[in-house]
Amino acid sequence: MKKVFGLLTAVGLMTAPLAQASTVTVSGSTSVAHVMEVLAENYQNNTQTSVEVQSTGSSAGIRAAKDGTSMIGMSSRNVKDNELNSDTKEIVIARDGIAAAVNNANPVKNLTQEQISKIYRGEIKNWSEVGGEARPIVVVTRENGSGTRGAFEEIMKLQRTINGHKVTAISPTAQVGNGNGMIKTIVANNPYAIGYISLGSVDNSLRAIDVNGVEATDANIATGDYQIARPFIVLIDKNAPDNANSFIEYILSEDGQNIVAEEGYIRIN
Template sequence: MLTRATTLCAIFASLAFNVQAKQTVTVTGSTSVSHVVEVLAENYSNAHQETFIAVQGVGSSAGIAAIKKEAADIGMSSRYLNADEINPDVTTVTIAHDGIALVVNKDNPVSNLTREQVSKIYHGEINNWNQVGGPDLKMAVVSRENASGSRFSFEDFMGLTQQIAGQTVSDINPQVLVVNTNGMVKSLVSRNVHAIGYMSLGSVDDSVKALAFDGVPPTLENLESGKYKISRPFMMLFKEKKLKPSAKDFIQYVTSEDGQAIIDQRGYIAVHNQ
């Protein structure tokens, strides 16, 4: 006759076996891309109980480095790779396209900024909202950390870089406030009427106000038509020869009709629409 202790041991052993039996696929990189990949991972895991997709948003540069060092199965990037990051062993797959939206507090009456105004704001030449048609309030300018794909794409598009010793480096005002994620940008801007920042268009919600850029609102339709110009790719990276079957299957799911439908629903441009 089985004792209660024996039964409990058997249950715990079974649970431990089930956890160990699950295959784990590690996905790391861009915090912008992770926002939608977490949803894709949850849907995939619901249909594939034997696989656990572990998603970590740590920045595009970190995701690219992780793949080169084979520290993760799949990397995520919200920017194209630099020349010194390109490796013949690394394969890249574009899974979606996203816009970068300039965002301000909902109580800020400013609704549009030009390229010249944005450049001057991030260079520190414009520092009061009354210089762009707003109230007499000092600006609190927010940017992302150096490893961010959003920052790389934003600065590259806006011309906020300079060449030093053959390297492209940031040329923004060193006094801007730097934060680590889209969520932190959104939280800070939503609570501060002085603030302006930029973030993934797919992450914008009604807690902040997205500005038109050069007269064009940052909508999915304007992004898809090419009218809204501040855009960038969402990419997955991996080493084909090192890719385990479960990781390969997840990538195939992301680029399938089902995966792309989720990307559409989340406010991004799916690659099958291109």
């Protein structure tokens, strides 16, 4: 019995690395993770490959792909040249709008991009200045390192340069929420709050307002009429394992892109 047990143990030790190698590790943007988790679950159900998805933020995901701590990184903002190395590939897997979201009780239906920018800069402080009630605006933003925040700041021109470095122009009095879920909770529970979240995360708990008279819809993002939009990007090393490349191939396939659309995002093919 001891010999048999020893043999089984040896076999287990030999096969353990193989089992571990079959796991694809993915980390990064919390916005991309929303759809990535669904893609991973469906992929696992049809293959022998396990996929682990971690929400760590876009900046962390980019670093993880670059230094090899994750096979695949996720970013919901454009990646800067100095964040990559020559072996890192960027692949757009979907597109997403960023919704300026308000409480369902808020009467304001439309804002211009300039008005939203001024609200986040702290230049417009009261809803009465944009057609709402005479109440102070509660401004809610994402945390530093968030891809959604990075994309929002870039699109809305909410960055300024100090000593050659770009810094945020968002008012320091803005409340900070970690992740789409926290932003939704704050806005859904405060009739005078405004926050920005991934369009794919909008539900009945709050309302996406029109921007420049254009509704935040997939169709309007696809045509370019709704301009607060960004790509969902995955990053992978050119020498990444086959199972990581196979998972990305699945994401870009018809089945994968159907899931992207079903989850409320815009497919790329």
